[in-house]
Amino acid sequence: METYKKDGFFQKYCENMRKNIGQNEFNDFAQLESDEKRFEFINALKSIVTELKLAREFKGKNLERSLEFKNLGNKAFQKESWTEALAHYNLCYLATPEGNEAERAIILANRSAALYHLEKYDQALKDIQRAIDHNYPKDLMYKLTERKARCYLGKKDHVKALQCFKDTLPALDECKLPLERRQKLERDAQIMIKLLPKNIEAEAKLAKSKKATAAPKNPPHPDHYVEKGLYFDYSQDEGRFAKTNTDLKPNTIILLEKPHVSVLLEEYSLSHCSTCFKRVTIPVCCPKCSDVIFCSEACEKKANSSYHRYECGFLPIFWKSGASITCHMALRMITQKTEEYFVGLRYELDGLTSEVTDKLNNDDYRKVYKLVTHEDKRSPEDYFQRTLMATLLNACLSLGGYYKSKESESFIGGLLLHNLQFLQYNAHEISELQRENERDIGKSTFIGGGLYPTLALFNHSCEPGVTRYYRGNSVCVRTVKGIPAGSMVAENYGPLFTQVSREERRSTLLNQYKFTCNCRACAGDWLKFADMDSNVLRFKCDGGKNCSNVLEIPAEINEFMVQCTECGEHTNIMKGLKSLQDTDMLFKSATKLHEAGEYEFALKKYVEMMNTLDEVLVPPYRDYHLCQQGLRSCMLEFGNRFIRMVSKK
Numbered sequence: 001m002e003t004y005k006k007d008g009f010f011q012k013y014c015e016n017m018r019k020n021i022g023q024n025e026f027n028d029f030a031q032l033e034s035d036e037k038r039f040e041f042i043n044a045l046k047s048i049v050t051e052l053k054l055a056r057e058f059k060g061k062n063l064e065r066s067l068e069f070k071n072l073g074n075k076a077f078q079k080e081s082w083t084e085a086l087a088h089y090n091l092c093y094l095a096t097p098e099g100n101e102a103e104r105a106i107i108l109a110n111r112s113a114a115l116y117h118l119e120k121y122d123q124a125l126k127d128i129q130r131a132i133d134h135n136y137p138k139d140l141m142y143k144l145t146e147r148k149a150r151c152y153l154g155k156k157d158h159v160k161a162l163q164c165f166k167d168t169l170p171a172l173d174e175c176k177l178p179l180e181r182r183q184k185l186e187r188d189a190q191i192m193i194k195l196l197p198k199n200i201e202a203e204a205k206l207a208k209s210k211k212a213t214a215a216p217k218n219p220p221h222p223d224h225y226v227e228k229g230l231y232f233d234y235s236q237d238e239g240r241f242a243k244t245n246t247d248l249k250p251n252t253i254i255l256l257e258k259p260h261v262s263v264l265l266e267e268y269s270l271s272h273c274s275t276c277f278k279r280v281t282i283p284v285c286c287p288k289c290s291d292v293i294f295c296s297e298a299c300e301k302k303a304n305s306s307y308h309r310y311e312c313g314f315l316p317i318f319w320k321s322g323a324s325i326t327c328h329m330a331l332r333m334i335t336q337k338t339e340e341y342f343v344g345l346r347y348e349l350d351g352l353t354s355e356v357t358d359k360l361n362n363d364d365y366r367k368v369y370k371l372v373t374h375e376d377k378r379s380p381e382d383y384f385q386r387t388l389m390a391t392l393l394n395a396c397l398s399l400g401g402y403y404k405s406k407e408s409e410s411f412i413g414g415l416l417l418h419n420l421q422f423l424q425y426n427a428h429e430i431s432e433l434q435r436e437n438e439r440d441i442g443k444s445t446f447i448g449g450g451l452y453p454t455l456a457l458f459n460h461s462c463e464p465g466v467t468r469y470y471r472g473n474s475v476c477v478r479t480v481k482g483i484p485a486g487s488m489v490a491e492n493y494g495p496l497f498t499q500v501s502r503e504e505r506r507s508t509l510l511n512q513y514k515f516t517c518n519c520r521a522c523a524g525d526w527l528k529f530a531d532m533d534s535n536v537l538r539f540k541c542d543g544g545k546n547c548s549n550v551l552e553i554p555a556e557i558n559e560f561m562v563q564c565t566e567c568g569e570h571t572n573i574m575k576g577l578k579s580l581q582d583t584d585m586l587f588k589s590a591t592k593l594h595e596a597g598e599y600e601f602a603l604k605k606y607v608e609m610m611n612t613l614d615e616v617l618v619p620p621y622r623d624y625h626l627c628q629q630g631l632r633s634c635m636l637e638f639g640n641r642f643i644r645m646v647s648k649k
């Protein structure tokens with residue numbers, strides 16, 4: 001991930017700063033050895049706040065505009081266009097400035113009415129409660145108690161509905177309606193109060209019989225789960241990497257993890273919850289800014305008592321700067337904790353070891369502090385740009401009132417620079433599967449970035465053993481093939497051997513992640529998908545101990561012992577051919593089921609097929625890859641209950 005985009009103001013600022021700094025001064029900077037010193041040096045050159053005229057801005061809130069949206073909403077409501085009314089009420093709520101509590105209460109009540117008509121009773125009930133909490137006028141309260149009753153009727157919760165109809169009567173005493181209208185409403189409520197007890201009796205009987213036959217519910221997925229057999233090894237060349245000490249079957253969940261930090265892209269800031277990344281149709285808004293939305297009061301509180309408190313009003317400037325999502329994550333890692341928290345860790349950070357950090361919770365900053373930064377491979381120019389970015393992030397902290405004391409600024413500035421470095425190599429893109437319609441296989445769309453402390457320890461392979469997908473901002477990692485005990489469990493950083501040539505893969509990985517890939521596909525220089533000839537079968541030579549040659553045999557084979565052109569040893573491909581026939585049959589039936597939308601059955605067949613693929617003889621990897629692809633997409637579709645599928649319609 002890049003530090004900044006070319007279309008923001010930061011790039012120009014960075015270029016100017018670099019031009020204006022003398023060679024001697026730059027050499028002095030290049031000599032510095034700690035992030036704190038680098039930050040101090042650049043931060044002292046010029047005030048970024050004055051140079052860029054940085055200030056918090058709250059342009060999105062505007063009472064006049066909010067009233068316009070309310071009128072549009074009311075017009076749509078009168079036309080019974082409930083969805084349109086809901087959209088306008090949402091915009092009105094977002095634009096209502098802080099301090100206009102009465103206005104906010106009315107708009108939430110109006111929105112609850114639209115939701116009631118859309119039969120979204122739970123959401124309507126939430127908005128009714130919000131309107132009451134915002135001091136909804138007493139003389140209109142009868143509307144809400146009556147609507148509440150009707151929502152409970154819609155939910156078939158007659159006990160609560162009865163209570164709400166009863167509450168409507170005293171609420172009507174406060175109303176300013178003409179007598180006739182008021183009496184009509186009282187009569188309506190009385191009718192329901194008379195009718196409902198019968199329904200309640202019938203319901204009680206039904207509930208009793210249902211209780212006896214109710215199927216047990218699936219337990220909810222845990223927030224954090226690591227497969228028992230998974231552990232982390234170390235080598236000088238590869239650093240830490242994941243391995244398994246048990247055989248892993250295809251389609252096994254091996255990791256469920258919440259991020260240490262996660263940030264939404266600007267494009268999704270008004271469609272997804274900033275805190276948990278859930279897609280939001282009925283937002284809870286920030287009282288101060290209109291740059292973010294939340295799915296619930298809990299997420300809003302979490303944000304406004306931590307990260308958003310300091311980022312609020314600064315996001316538009318940040319977005320305009322062109323700073324990348326990793327920069328925003330570097331900042332969020334600080335804003336989500338207090339200044340005192342970091343000051344308390346100051347003398348502990350550099351001495352941390354993996355024995356200590358592995359046992360810590362994901363939200364602990366110490367857990368991620370030691371992730372790879374490749375600081376020894378960084379140029380002074382790289383440090384210059386990143387340090388300047390750290391000063392921009394620090395300006396947000398200062399303007400947002402983060403610092404109680406100026407003394408910790410250089411230390412925290414140094415942490416910002418450190419975060420920028422390890423996020424470059426360890427952060428993951430968070431994606432959401434979006435589908436045009438039911439039949440659409442779905443497109444994985446990049447919506448934000450996250451740092452997952454355990455996932456960050458997985459190394460790369462161009463022929464990976466796992467795939468990952470997201471539920472909100474939580475990641476789920478699953479195997480897409482059988483992985484024998486004692487093997488590395490690798491994920492994929494981008495280039496797959498089936499699509500990208502070895503030369504290109506190696507150059508991308510070296511450039512972006514500072515290593516030369518030597519996975520099986522790279523070592524054997526396996527063919528790309530497009531270059532494979534389906535008339536040729538390929539098997540791994542199992543003759544020579546260290547021979548990784550791939551034997552290429554015409555599909556019309558009549559010999560079972562094949563001599564390796566490299567090591568001269570013979571390989572018996574009989575077993576491989578037998579397993580190939582099974583593989584082929586299973587693949588065909590899995591694909592058929594998949595196409596028919598029978599995901600659960602297709603998934604079973606794919607897994608069965610994966611199990612026929614044998615490690616002694618590598619099957620022709622064209623089919624192998626097709627199966628992995630099928631398994632993955634089927635898993636995603638079937639995984640409807642694990643991940644959110646979003647239809648654009």
Ligand SMILES: C[S@@+](CC[C@H](N)C(=O)[O-])C[C@H]1O[C@@H](n2cnc3c(N)ncnc32)[C@H](O)[C@@H]1O
Nearest residue numbers: 238239240372425426456457458459460513515
């Ligand atoms: C996300 S980290 C993975 C964990 C890392 N090995 C560690 O020790 O923390 C990414 C870094 O791991 C190393 N790495 C990942 N895959 C590798 C591979 N196949 N071979 C060698 N090094 C690899 C590279 O240094 C890369 O920048």
